[in-house]
Amino acid sequence: MDYKKKISEAIGSPLVTADDIMTAAEGHGDYALPCFKYARQLRKSPQAIAEDFAAGLGGCDFIERTEVAGGYLNFYLERKAFVRGVMAEDPGRPQLRSSGAGKTACIDYSSINIAKPFHIGHLMSTAIGGSLYRIYKYLGWNVVGINHLGDWGTQFGKLLAAYEEWGDKTKKLTLGDMLDLYVRFTEESERDPALAERGRTEFLRIERGDPDAVRTYEMFKATTLEEVNKVYARLGIEFDSYNGEAFYNDKMQPIIDELEAKGLTEVSDGALVVRLDDYGMPPCLIRRSDGASLYATRDLAAAQYRADTYKFDKCLYVVATQQNLHFRQLFKVLELMGREWAKNLVHVQFGMVSYEGKPLSTRKGHVVFLADVIENTVQKAREIIEEKNPDLPNKDAVAESVGVGAVMFFALGTQRIKDVDFDYDRVLSFDGETAPYLQYTHARCMSVLAKAENRAEGEPDPALLTDDDAYAVVRLLSVFGDVVLDAAEKYEPSVIARYLIDLARSYNRFYIAGRIITDDDALTRARLALTSAVARTIKTGLRLLLTEAPDRM
């Protein structure tokens, strides 16, 4: 499996390590060893060194031949043995890898605000976190998905006041109603200071547990979750906990006490802070001068709760890059408190989402609702189906998969740190490097397999998959597990997206180059085995990207 190691051992020089072996460039075999760095020590030219290494390499069964060119020693693998090894591993199988066995990861993602509609600004955290959830599960981790709800704060007092003032109590409230009420309150309270005051007092009622106020507040929360859960269901997003800000209300005091007891705090302008000057950061605010707690206080309590409850080996916060300083402060404070698990906290940050070059703003009406985007992509998929495959069964289900896939690929197809400007033309493009392309390739594979019926029986002969086109596919199949691992280590689903594009492209070349189903049984069997492995790998990989792979489309 680890050819770099095997090759370096076969060379048998103490100077050459597995890390020195690189993947060869196009047209130079499978692996290569640049010999320049040994020239000084060995007092020979790189070319001569490469020749010496090559000469000493006799009797290596996994290398077909070597080649010395321009100071490089190139290795051509024994393709038959390689193909046999890869195909025997049943590539692309959906079973989980065991690298995470026994370990627990908490993933804080989506973390929506109650009473606010779900727009594309929320898509990134939801998609990246949801994908990481599946990736870590695939790798055998025990995963805890946490939707850290924004369900506390004076805005709920305002909403409550607005609801009591203008709300229609005879009808079931919707998210849209809540948004309208909130906007109206904001507008009218600018003219009417008494109304603003009313918002604060209503929030106090919630805080003090007034039954009527709490009942209405819970109704706001339930209504929001009900609507948002529809979107989550469409996207295949799941959570194990909805403990949000409100949940930590009674869990902050012990942290504050401990901070003070450890002498980490000081009072500055009436506020309680932890100074972080030694670490080049502004102070972390723990308690406001009016006594109220803050974001950081709540997150400290939440981190402690998660450490106690889940005993995590990793805790990921899938939150926009804007909050980078907050998390650096948070992690530092926990470290100063002596929490050894603070090193296992990771801010998985992602770039800004804008629309038409401007930041999204619900208040200013500059928004794109996620449900609308999905509706549009599904509709587009539906149109293409009508055009290209009108007899397809389950058209709606397939259109749904393709539409959702297109949205997911928008969120997961590129490195998460990059800023993105939402672009309808882009999500609605189903050509080239897109989820529909991957789904199409998968469906193409399944179509061939269906047509071949039972001609895939028996062991495939690896010797029949050593031509350049098939071999390129096999090479890609062999690294799928490493790719998933890499994605997990980098917290970067796009690694898998890029890989699947490469795999699909490679397979499509193979597909076009020659026929899979032929008169030759052995050849047909081998090519079907490859087709089947590609289909499984794409399907498994797409699953990790929250995307379904229909058998037909």
Added chain:
RNA sequence: GCGCCGGUAGCUCAGCUGGAUAGAGCAACGCCCUUCUAAGGCGUGGGUCGGGGGUUCGAAUCCCUUCCGGCGUACCA
């Protein structure tokens, strides 16, 4: 001002733990459906890897510096 992040083809991006001519997709142009799904494949054109220094046999990749853009910078989250 300081901090974090980004700057690669017209557009969107990959490559960034240094290696052989910098790769894709979109857009443009030209090909390939009587045979397994053309949502596909092949080809052509298109690049001062933001600029300048440095380290190295070798730099898009590492270091320094500078410019441009985004975000953050104590009582919002």
